[in-house]
Amino acid sequence: xxxxxxxxxxxxxxxxxxxxxxxxxxxxxxxxxxxxxxxxxxxxxxxxxxxxxxxxxxxxxxxxxxxxxxxxxxxxxxxxxxxxxxxxxxxxxxxxxxxxxxxxxxxxxxxxxxxxxxxxxxxxxxxxxxxxxxxxxxxxxxxxxxxxxxxxxxxxxxxxxxxxxxxxxxxxxxxxxxxxxxxxxxxxxxxxxxxxxxxxxxxxxxxxxxxxxxxxxxxxxxxxxxxxxxxxxxxxxxxxxxxxxxxxxxxxxxxxxxxxxxxxxxxxxxxxxxxxxxxxxxxxxxxxxxxxxxxxxxxxxxxxxxxxxxxxxxxxxxxxxxxxxxxxxxxxxxxxxxxxxxxxxxxxxxxxxxxxxxxxxxxxxxxxxxxxxxxxxxxxxxxxxxxxxxxxxxxxxxxxxxxxxxxxxxxxxxxxxxxxxxxxxxxxxxxxxxxxx
Ligand code: TRP
Numbered sequence: 161x162x163x164x165x166x167x168x169x170x171x172x173x174x175x176x177x178x179x180x181x182x183x184x185x186x187x188x189x190x191x192x193x194x195x196x197x198x199x200x201x202x203x204x205x206x207x208x209x210x211x212x213x214x215x216x217x218x219x220x221x222x223x224x225x226x227x228x229x230x231x232x233x234x235x236x237x238x239x240x241x242x243x244x245x246x247x248x249x250x251x252x253x254x255x256x257x258x259x260x261x262x263x264x265x266x267x268x269x270x271x272x273x274x275x276x277x278x279x280x281x282x283x284x285x286x287x288x289x290x291x292x293x294x295x296x297x298x299x300x301x302x303x304x305x306x307x308x309x310x311x312x313x314x315x316x317x318x319x320x321x322x323x324x325x326x327x328x329x330x331x332x333x334x335x336x337x338x339x340x341x342x343x344x345x346x347x348x349x350x351x352x353x354x355x356x357x358x359x360x361x362x363x364x365x366x367x368x369x370x371x372x373x374x375x376x377x378x379x380x381x382x383x384x385x386x387x388x389x390x391x392x393x394x395x396x397x398x399x400x401x402x403x404x405x406x407x408x409x410x411x412x413x414x415x416x417x418x419x420x421x422x423x424x425x426x427x428x429x430x431x432x433x434x435x436x437x438x439x440x441x442x443x444x445x446x447x448x449x450x451x452x453x454x455x456x457x458x459x460x461x462x463x464x465x466x467x468x469x470x471x472x473x474x475x476x477x478x479x480x481x482x483x484x485x486x487x488x489x490x491x492x493x494x495x496x497x498x499x500x501x502x503x504x505x506x507x508x509x510x511x512x513x514x515x516x517x518x519x520x521x522x523x524x525x526x527x528x529x530x531x532x533x534x535x536x537x538x539x540x541x542x543x544x545x546x547x548x549x550x551x552x553x554x555x556x557x558x559x560x561x562x563x564x565x566x567x568x569x570x571x572x573x574x575x576x577x578x579x580x581x582x583x584x585x586x587x588x589x590x591x592x593x594x595x596x597x
Pocket of ligand 1: 168318
């Protein structure tokens with residue numbers, strides 16, 4: 161099996177240059193690696209936790225889907241879908257919720273931060289805290305475990321959530337796995353190297369600081385205007401400038417080759433004016449962003465195309481999720497009611513196939529054909545008479561498997577020493593159940 165890499169993108173806000181450099185670009189590059197199967201999804205159920213404005217939810221999902229596609233995510237190559245198109249996700253969330261300890265959720269960062277802030281403000285600790293926020297990590301665990309992801313690239317702030325997913329997976333495996341693991345234990349993958357791009361004011365680029373440069377919104381004009389607002393020192397053109405550590409150069413680096421970086425630094429040391437430097441930065445970024453922006457605008461003009469892409473992605477995702485969830489339902493005991501369900505459960509519990517009774521067919525030195533039935537420990541339960549043809553022995557084995565006690569009553573065979581008929585009947589029933597399962 162290929163290594164499965166999965167990551168979710170919370171659909172709030174409009175993507176900025178920092179998102180592109182820090183998350184989108186490296187993730188798309190990673191999705192092109194050989195030997196990995198990538199799952200990318202729009203975490204729109206998670207978005208509902210933070211936002212109760214339907215129009216913003218709708219707009220943000222569309223913008224973020226269009227952004228990832230425009231930036232080169234290949235929906236043929238990766239599984240690209242919306243969380244809310246996968247009904248197995250909330251279903252698994254419930255199964256996991258039932259084995260997650262409340263105490264552990266009390267310690268989740270996002271929830272703790274909310275209660276701490278409430279306490280500091282002299283409020284009830286849970287003021288304004290929804291169950292959505294409280295259970296956020298369980299929904300996230302379901303996202304990950306449903307696809308048995310091995311690796312989960314996330315920001316540092318999300319590492320605790322991956323740890324929680326591992327814990328829940330472990331508990332579930334222990335309770336319901338019957339000796340073999342149902343869930344892969346996921347590993348957080350933190351991109352240590354990922355540049356935290358500075359914003360216009362030099363602090364980390366973030367919507368909440370109002371210092372972000374929009375990735376596509378507003379077009380080339382907005383990009384140029386944003387870059388013009390980058391804070392620099394007051395050195396004049398002609399004065400030598402120290403490039404290291406400046407916001408302008410850090411932004412430039414994020415898009416430049418090694419050669420361009422050297423040349424840019426040298427020019428600043430020789431007195432390149434900040435205005436001209438900003439022009440160079442604009443041209444560099446624009447040369448890379450412009451073709452993507454064109455694709456973005458085309459996609460935004462045809463939301464129905466994006467919808468189609470996401471539906472196709474959901475179908476791919478559900479082809480994995482649906483059968484797996486059926487297995488998980490069965491594991492916890494949500495099973496169809498069948499005539500044989502009690503014995504079936506017993507046979508499910510059997511650690512391996514070798515624990516089942518077994519038919520053997522063979523030919524003796526007398527040239528005749530026989531069958532026998534042994535129990536799991538090799539004790540003889542049933543011994544046939546000799547047949548002239550191998551086919552006849554085979555036909556009786558088949559009948560005994562299919563009809564159980566009814567065939568036993570008429571089969572040309574005798575019970576093993578000290579074996580009672582009921583034991584043979586139940587052995588046949590176990591075999592039949594295993595055959596069905
Ligand atoms: N909580 C993540 C974030 O805010 C988004 C997310 C939701 C996610 N489900 C996930 C990330 C599953 C990785 C795997 O960034």
